[in-house]
Amino acid sequence: MLLFASALSTTLPALAQEMPTTLPPTPAIGAEVVRQPWSDPLESLGTLKANESVILSATVTEIISTINFEGGEQVKQGDVLVRLDDTQEEADLRSAQALRQERQNAVNRLTQLQSRNLAPRADVEDSRAQLQQVEADIQSLEALLANYTIRAPFDGVVGVRRVSVGTLITPGTELATLDDVSSMKLDFQVPEVRLGVLSQGLPLNATTTAYPDQVFEGEIATIDSRVDPVSRSIQVRAVLDNSAGVLKPGMLMRVTIARSPREALVIPESAVVPQGQRKRVWVITDTEQGTIEQRDIEVGSRREGEVEVTAGLEAGELVVTHGADRLHSAATIQLLGMEDEDTSVSDILQSQRSGEGN
Known part of the structure; x- marks a missing residue:
């Protein structure tokens, strides 16, 4: 028994000298606590x-005589897109305009005669009424002719045309679409x-x-x-x-x-270590020594890959985002890199592998 105790007493110091006094640092990736715009x-x-948006169509039944677009063009308000055959309506308008000139001449003659008491006032008034009737007919024909010309009601892009020249269309027939x-x-x-x-x-x-x-x-x-x-x-x-x-x-x-x-403190969601109802992070206290400490935090809302921190951290502090699952209170880290908007985790790992290969 004494011999075994003596051997053990001589072996333990030797083993203690061979065992490392500290554990090797744990590889980890970090990120900075940043303040940035945030919302829910x-x-x-x-x-x-x-x-x-409008569907171009006609209000009359007639044959298409002209189409001024193919589809996909940018047009301006008032541009003529489609013309219908208005030969008969144009002839009726010219006839009415000729009749207006005739009635106007009659009014002029009767007015001169009446000024010399050679024509009754009633004849002058009748001729003026006939002239007004012709002018009303002309306005009606001009309004009708406007229906034979389809214009762009606003600036926009014309869609695919649905008809061709020579097509007989009726009111409501879709010609094309126009979208601003x-x-x-x-x-x-x-x-x-x-x-x-x-x-x-x-x-x-x-x-x-x-x-x-x-x-x-x-x-x-x-x-x-x-x-x-x-x-x-x-x-x-x-x-x-x-x-x-x-x-x-x-x-x-x-x-x-x-x-x-609002403005909020933001960290990567991967930095948060849930422990029951508590939320914790590993804070890097010294990047050169690799020292860390675990800290409780309060979180707000989340968005893809990020979390809002409402308490427990300050802007500019560094937290461990990858490698936290292997950390403990006595651990230290080897900081492989810092992830941010311009540097991803894969970039850091790829750079690390390239460095080891060299």
Whole structure:
């Protein structure tokens, strides 16, 4: 027994000398606590409409004589798009204009005679009434002729034409569409419980799968005066700038309304370590020594990949975002890099692998 104790006493100091006094640092990636604009997003789906939109059609039955567009052109208000055959109406107008000249001459003659007491006043008044009747007929014919010329009611883009020269059209026949797409109306539904946070002028962002890398900015222009009693939602209309001309009527868009805009402390969501009801982060206290401390924080709202911190951190502090699952109170870290808007985790890891390879 004494021999075993003696051997053990001589072995333990040797083992203690061979064991490392400290554990190697844990590789980790960090991020800075930053202050940036923040809001509580309210999301919905909406459908785009042109700022102004109309289906071009005629109000008379006639044959098309001229079409001045092919489709897709930008036109100005008043541009002639389609002409109908108005040969008969033009002849009727010329006839009426000739009759007006005849009646005008009759009025002039009778007026001169009446001034010399050679014609009764009643004849003068009758001739003037006949002249007025002809002028009314001319105005009616001119108004009718205007229906034979279809003009652009506003600036816009003409859609695909539906007819050809020589087609006999009737009132209501669709010739083409005309859309003012310089700006777009975006209609969407919001639950009535969110009505209190809506107001005209509230900014929003909209995205579409057609252009996944683009964010279109706009603002709320109109809030409907009634809540739908079936869906318990209210219709909201926003206006988006479309000076680039990429948005088209009928497109589906995802709407994100920025509620309660404010400045907030923000960290990557990966930095938060849940422990029951508590939320904690590992704070890097010294980047050179790799020392860390665990700290309780309070969080607010979240958005994709980020979380708002309402208490427990200050702007400019550094937190561990990757590698926290291997940390403990006695651990130190080897900071591989800092992730931010310009540097992703994959960039840091790729740079680390490249450095090890060299």
